[in-house]
Amino acid sequence: MIDDKTLDELREIAARYPEARSGLLPMLHLVQSVQGRITPEGIEACAAVLDISAAEVSGVATFYTMYKRHGVGDFHVGVCTNTLCAVMGGDEIFSRLKEHLEIGNDEVAVQRQGDSKTVSLEHIECNAACDYAPVMMVNWEFMDNQTPDSAVQLVESLRAGHEVSSTRGPRLCSWREVERVLAGFPDGRADEGPTAGPASVAGLEIARERGWTAPPGASAGARDDVADVPDDKQEAVEEADTSRAESETVQEASDD
């Protein structure tokens, strides 16, 4: 049920923005945290709060892959099978988990007798942790440098209800709890986990070992000697009118 409390929170999300509709993505995250998936009722509620049509909300809810029309497990397990992780073993991990959990992509494993939690499985696209390949995500927390065996152990721990921590983050909480954080309601776990994982500091460690730093800073604000940079806005705009559109379009393929 979308109760009054949830409706209030939906309105609260919308109120964060100069225009209420901007709240729709986090609002749909909140719907998932409350209902476990995107429900027609949740769509209606968002539409009502934002005064837009249910079709418009549906259009948004079906565009983004994190919105689930069918429920997921308490722990939603993602295996990166984009090229790099796949090559590094993600494909093997994913097929092992499918076999082990006896499910296909985007399905929830049967809750066996004795399992206290459920898991679901999905192959995911690049999650921006390539230096930790092969990577898995559990409820969108990083589980770095996995192997087929570690993956099986992981899902078994999850099903058993053991406390599991992200390799670079906090103790795992449920998918619904995470969706609430994504809706913009912090859960107080920001201070758990390390500053960075080992690969993140690979370069920094070398720099520390070798005493490398960035050059020392000059005094702030000094800018009397203007470098030879085009400064004429009009010129720059003109430059931009055709070629900029082109070059930006080319390059923003990789703009992330």
Added chain:
Amino acid sequence: MTTTPERTATGAVEKTDLVTVTIDGVQVSVPKDTLVIRAAEQVGVQVPRFCDHPLLAPVGACRQCLVDVPDAGNGRGFPKPQASCTLPVAEGMVVNTQVTSPVADKAQQGVMELLLINHPLDCPVCDKGGECPLQNQAMSNGRGESRFSDDRNRGVKRTFPKPINLSPTVLLDRERCIVCQRCTRFAEEIAGDPFIALVERGAQQQIGIAEDAPFLSYFSGNVIQICPVGALTSERYRFRSRPFDLVSSPGITEHDASGAAIRVDHRRGAVMRRQAGDDPAVNEEWITDKDRFAFTYAQGDDRLAYPQVRDQDDPAGRLRPASWPEAFAVAARGLAAARAAGGVGVLTGGRLSVEDAYAYAKFARVALGTNDIDFRARPHSAEETAFLGSRVALTGPASGAVTYGDLETASTVVLVGLEVEDEAGTIFLRLRKSVLAGGTEVVALAPFTTRGMEKLSARLVATAPGAEPAALAGLSGELDATSVILVGERLAAVPGALTAAASLADATGARLAWVPRRAGDRGAVEAGCLPTLLPGGRPVADPGARVDTATAWGVDHLPETEGRDADAIVAALVAGELGGLVVAGVDPADTTDPAATRAAVEAAGFVVAFDLRRTAVTDRADVVFPVAPTSDKAGTFVNWEGRVRSWEAALHNPSSLPELRALSGIADELAALGQGSRLGFRTVAEARAEMAQLGPWDGERLPLVEVRAPASLETEGESEVSRLVAGAPRTSTTDTRLLSSWKLLLDNGVMQDGDKYLKATARIPVAVVSPADFDAFGPTVTLTGDRGSITLAAEIADDLAPGVVWVPANSVGGGILADLASPGSPVTISGAEGVHG
């Protein structure tokens, strides 16, 4: 394929606003901001396109219209082909289309190939086959054979289970869809009904609706027409015909006073579908679903096919088929007797073509010798009669009357007695266009903010029925010569309202236009179907006008006194003061007092009825003449602007004659009996020629009869309101509400009969109540008036004018005039028994 016809500019384009570009080596000057795809049309180059539509915002989605631009006007070219549907011209720009550029041609061929890889090869069974932009342009700009699904590659096409209903009228075959977004853009940009949307993503992207929320829009059918493939089809037409088997005839809608151009597509004498006509000055390319789908009313079993007369030899006096000459003779004898017994009244309804209306107007005067003629089959008043004569008749675009185009430039448009989405959908669309373009504010004097008003971002001046004169007066400080006031026909029922509207216009310089509901209303005014007006706006009371008319008609004199209006005709029939009635397509349920009208028909000594279909009136009539629907005859409607909208017959049905032919036959017989004169025309063409000869009146016009709003009504309303606001305990008087009502676009109107799909898209009838009334009486309420009770689900309007309840006029039972009370009169509200304690 939708292209932009060259439209005559209303004013000469300033030289400085022109931009000269070179397209395929041909220089052309076009207004700045013109898109390259349209500039190319000016040099005769058709760049293929799908998502592009001249009335929708550019989107650049399909990429079919790629062209090569070696010089963007600044000496530099674009390195890659550009979508010509999103690229505005620039001075000196050089564009090479597929005609001259191998790059553009390959780009277009490439996009076409990609469009086709997932498109089914079901053209032979597709409704669109033969009129399909995809099919046509695949031929002109595509390769003959697929590289995707050939024997070697055996590509796997995307498939969907098919089809799905977007609404009861509109179906979607997803695999045919090329997601050009024309439909969703129409729904959002034009209709304001974004109940269809892109859903899913990537290759699975499709058009969809939300669960249990179908695409219920008054304008939904337009998406079928603008779909450039066969993805959107109508329940009514699907699999019924092939485009190349259809004959298309231009027509004008008979459903409202918009004058919207339609195209009637027929096969073997039967209308198969109707499409929007393209008329930039009127409906652009859009029509309402009623204009599009409501044509089966003329195809039912109850259609009258031959004249009937009451059998004198039958003891039961039943109607029997008769030949046309016999019916003429019987009618003439009866009318002659009725004329002797006090006279004959003529009620012409609001659906006549101008030519037929003219025939009735002349028939009344020369054959029946009376001015007792009125087209108004609805509540009306003497104030309105005078208003029509002084402010409406003889106005039109040529004489500076308000036009659709003026709505786009008006700073403020005031709507009073008019719910445009329900009662004038084409005006609604034009107003919405104007509002979205910025600059026009819509102010609505209405009981509450309707959905249509929301979509116009209209400012509501919450107005209880009867309070319109005061509300109009209150706007005097806001309007000026850039303002337009649109008054609906419903204002006739509010004493003083039309006077107030005219005064407001006079005082502020705002322009005033009257918007009736029915297609024939405006023309009937011009044709003289009023007790005070002869054809061409000639006042009956003006001797010069009478002489003018009599001379043109070749008669000695015309009846000199102004006649009875429709209510007076009814009263006179009931009182036995009139001996007979000629009635044309009038449904008593629509009239001021349905019971009185029925009684009048009963009481009339002799009734000649004209109708398309069998009704209670034709059953009672002594002579019945079938009439031709608009598809079966030539005719003219004058729309609300005063614009003349003529059409020719689409179908040729020998037994389906215009009314003027029958009236002419009766007049001949009457003349033979020594009564009156012949009409002098037997065909539409002859009637048109005579009307042209007669021309408009150029003398003094009828004066406006000033009517002041009765003060008691307002104070009564206010005291009622103040009691409600004060939260006084419910007493016998606190459940009294003023009834507000109008007809929804789609309701129980007989001209919507026969299309169950269309009917299923009608809005669910509800009683609109205030939040307090909902709490006190909801969720189902019973309203009781002097003519009966109706029970409806209640819906809250937060801004409902105090003391008011609103119900749709003709969506339940026999309509509120028959079953409840007159709009503006008091009704009592109560919780429906058994539903609410």
Added chain:
Amino acid sequence: MTESTHGALTPVLTDTWDAEQGWKLDTYAAKGGYDALDTAFAMRPDDVITAVKDSGLRGRGGAGFPTGMKWSFIPQDNPKPKYLVVNADESEPGTCKDIPLMMGNPHVLVEGVIISSYAIRANKAFIYIRGEVVHVIRRVQAAVAEAYAAGHLGKDIHGSGYDLDVVVHAGAGAYICGEETALLEGLEGRRGQPRLRPPFPAVAGLYASPTVINNVESIASVPAIIRNGADWFASMGTEKSKGHGIFSLSGHVERPGQYEAPLGITLAELLDLAGGIRQGHQLKFWTPGGSSTPLLTADHLDVPLDFEGVGGVGSMLGTRALQIFDETVCVVRAVLRWTEFYKHESCGKCTPCREGTWWLVQALTRLENGQGSEADLDQLLDQCDNILGRSFCALGDGATSPISSSIQHFRDEYLAHLSHGGCPFDPARSTAWAGQEVTAS
């Protein structure tokens, strides 16, 4: 590389990543964090823009558009509110720098947001973070909350009279939202489909108001530029590609990870630092800046990794996402998988990308399975030609990059699939655990 007054690596943004609690305000403040705010507030906003222009900072999200110039496009005579939007939708395959940056040092981003917003005269900023990284979102949410509590955000910041509110916004799974106008659509609560340009966001972006959209690393680079001066930043890097940037090494290297170095460093140098290609193997191909940048090979080890250098060899610097593949990897398999990614992520708006990726996947699948003939390779290239530059945005272009470049460099390997009747590679040899066969397989 330029005059070497510094090391091969130049930790600036990564400098706090080895701190105990690098994400906390205290840690950041102890290293001088938020000091640059006062420096900036003492400057006129236009001077801040000039400083960033003078630094030569170019967009770190891949496009490489000069950041200061982007800011200067904001029409200050436009009465509408101005907005800063941080593009933290890091999703380009191979790219993994912004995520650890926000996790380990979110305050440098927040400080950068404040200075950048001040420069463009925005009073509201948004950080649009992809949704699939919840702990990163937590850290940024917490940093913003800390910054408010410390008076770095909100009304009258540091007594400057300048107000700024920041909203942390979670996306919901769409690669396309990395494209700036699609991101704006997402931020407006719509389907993330790119918008027509013009109007450009600088003129009509978020809510049709002037908007700057910058990548996380671009914005995070601003505080140090203000603190240390434009010249300091410009002293790093190469002539047209100045400053430091995070290079992300992944795949078959001994020590994958983040290496913050001046632009212009080469892959050879980076590999040297990272311990080389994994033991016993050789470099086969790599992406310089994510999967949308054409593949390079061992022939390109010494190409300076700056915008001009990589552009000069037919690829793009992109996001410096160096995905390293050794000789065990089948390039057709790799390219097919990327193509499937583009198909999955195609927004559906335009025909070439939506339908083209559908076809490309089928065509590549046949080739990977050893079906077809050499003529199919040419047909595949022709399909790419019909997509590249024909699509609405660059996603379609990106989808063709791996295909065209791999056929260019590895045509024989495609043919080997055909002659072999399937893929000649053993995927097990490529895994992270290959060669350490402790598990039975």
